[in-house]
Amino acid sequence: MESSESTASFLEDAKQHNQWWDGETGSPSDLTEVTELEPRSDVVNCLKQLDREHDGETDGLVYPIYGPTGIGKTTLLLQIVAALLREDTVAFDPSHRDLELVGSIDPRQVLYIPLEDSLYHLEPSEDAMAALGNVVDYFYTHIAPRTGRKFILLDDVGALRLEGEEKQQLLDLIDDDTSLVVTGIVESEVDMEEVTGSDEVQVKWARPMLPMKFIDTVQHGVYNKSVFEDVDSDLASIVETHRTTSFDEDNSLISDVRNNLSDATALPDAIEALEDLHYNVLSEADRDGLHEAARRYLQKGGLFQRVPDYSVNNELVHSHFLLYLYKELAQYESIKNPENLHRLASLAASRAGQELKYTDISERLGVDRRTVDTYLSLLDEGLSVSESHDYSLQRYRRTRLYLRNPRHVVLLSQRQEHFGFESYEPTGRLNHDFEYKLARTVGFDHAKRLAYQVEDDFEGEDPQVEYCETEAGTVDYVLRNDELVLPLVLSYHPHTGESTSIASEFDPSVGKHPQEDGEDLIDLEYQAPFRFIVTDSLPKDLVKSESLVIEKDGWKLCYLPYWLFLLIC
Structure with missing residues (x-):
């Protein structure tokens, strides 16, 4: 068991990490630093959930977040702390939605513990939990006011090495009047929905933390003025207004699109909202600017550049990723x-996105198929590499692999492939083939995010993005919800030739998907009333007629500008 000396050291360390408890010290430097960084939508989403429970009378709340090393989980937690604390401690409001709890919380109601930085991982699991319990108890009895909701934020929960039902000990730590936010590296590390005792608190499903979406980068204005030099409108405000119903329910077109993708009868409403957004809300200059911004997004990726020197920044991103693979993921699953x-x-x-045989992967690595499956499952859970399988096959002999961060595509490929993309800004060197590879990777990543809207009953399971081969070529992304199928063909230079034929030849009836409890196939009559071409060059006749849709025999073909597709994901 832990010694009293060890207990005291954890208590003292907690005080150092929560200097806002001492009102005379002003705003701690680590909070000041994070308030200067642009908040991600993950911060706002968490604050919105915490705000709903902010009445001091609800059950305890558990909000789990997971993501790879270097993605920004620690920054996210500290920004949440900064947003919660009273403005006389630190002024930071990332929400712009008048959330009641933002800037209103007594500093003594907030406990933040970075578990690995505080060396909890040096203790045996039982002792680490006991030490954490002592710190939390001290917080409740000596720091926090007797009334009012408390907020506990635990970073790197994997340092406690809790497995299965041992996670119940975390739930036992919190009172009814407490919100607990935890971060980890993979979903299973932070998922507590099935833990005994989870019915006594509100346990939210684990939120993945991925590179910033394209829409977030537009809203936060990460592109230099040259991208939007001819744009007179405030694109950031337009995007923020239309992505949510919080501002104006009648002018939330991005939200309307997303909310009407899971039902065949509502799809025409989604298409109407797309056309309204494209032609009526956004000007030609707006559209040109967003087209260029999407190309810059392929180059920048969804992570902010930490230092001005791109080579140093590349090394940081590369090192973080290798650390994550070799230390965090490998250790978590005991990979030899x-x-x-x-x-x-x-x-x-x-x-990227090319079909690979599992037998070839096994031979390349020198391991059997089962081990390959273990590796790929871990990489997918770790939000690093995800698979796409053939929509028309029940048993998979082939797969397509996609990295979830486009910057990793640059850093893990040969220079002769990625030349011109080493920097985070355009270099003037043309490399259309690699740009296409990045566009395909980013398209998959954003389709994966959109799948959560299409498959409206996923119940915490990760929705799949499949592909389908036709005689004319590949349908790159196939999303579905029960019988409704949304096929998307990527038409991006220099690979634009057969997209219309591919969409025409797609047959939704070839889908084969086994039931969860056996080998039998799900008996569904798949339908695809709309088929989509995601393109970097919209046909001129559609622009002239201010439409995105072409009527076909029994179905409709919808063209989506690449930037617009990213915007709705």
Whole structure:
């Protein structure tokens, strides 16, 4: 068991990490630093959930977040702390939605513990939990007011090495009047929905933290003025207004699109909202600016550049990713050969979206198929590499691999492939093939996010993005919700030739999907009333007629500008 000396050291360390408890010290430097950074939508989403429970009378709340090393989980937690605390401690409001709890919380109602930085991982699991329990008890009895909701934020919960039902000990720590936010590296590390005792508190499903979406980068204005030099409107405000109903329910077109994708009868409403947004809300200059911004997004990726020197920044991103593969993921799943995770990630970079045989992957790594499945499952749970499978097959002999961060595609590929993309800004060197590879990777990543809207009953399971081969070529992304199928063909230079034929030849009836409890296929009559071409060059006749849709025999073909597709994801 832990010693009293060890207990005291954890208490003292907690005080150092929560200097806002001492009102005379002013705003701690680590909070001041994070308030200067643009908040992600993850911060706002968490604050909105915490705000709903902010009446001091509800049950306890658990809000889990997971994501890879370097993605910004610690920054997110500190920004949440900064947003909660009273304005006389630190002024920071990332929400712009008049949330009641923002800037209103007594500093003594907030406890933040970075578990690994505080060296909890040096203790046996039982002792680490006991030490954490002592700190939380001290917070309740000596720091926090007797009334009012408390907020506990635990970073790097994997340092406690809790498995299965041991997670109940975390739930036992919190009172009814407490919101607990925890972060970890993979979903299973922070998921507590099935833990005994979870019915006594509100346990939210684990939120993945991925590179910033394209829409977030537009809203936060990360692109230099040259991208939007001819734009007179405030695109950031337009995007923020139309992505949510919080501002104006009658002018939330992005939200309208997303909310009408899971029902065949509502799809025409989604298409109407797309056309309204494209032609009526956004000007031609807006559209041109967003087209260029989407190309810049491929180059920048969804992570902010930490230092001005791109080579140093590349090294930081590369080091974080390798640390995540070799230390965090490999240790979590007891992988004996972590270099194979690295090799699979590099394979996903060099063969982005290309069909690969599992037998070839096994031979390349020198392991059997079961081990390959273990590797890929871990990489997918770790939000690093995801698979796409053939929509028309029940048993998979092939797969397509996609990295979830486009910057990793650059850093894990050969220079002769990615030349011109080493920097985070355009270099003037043309490399259309690699730009297409990035567009395909980013398209998959954003389709994966959109799948949560299409598959409206996923119940915490990760929705799939499939592909389908036709005689004319590949339908790159297939999303579905029960019988409704949304096929999306990527038409991006220099690969634009057969997109119309591919969409025409797609047959939704070839879908084969087994039931969860056996080998039998799900008996569904798949339908695809709309088929989509995601393109970097919208046909001129559609622009002239201010439409995105072409009527076909029994179905409709909808063209989506690449930037517009990213915007609705």
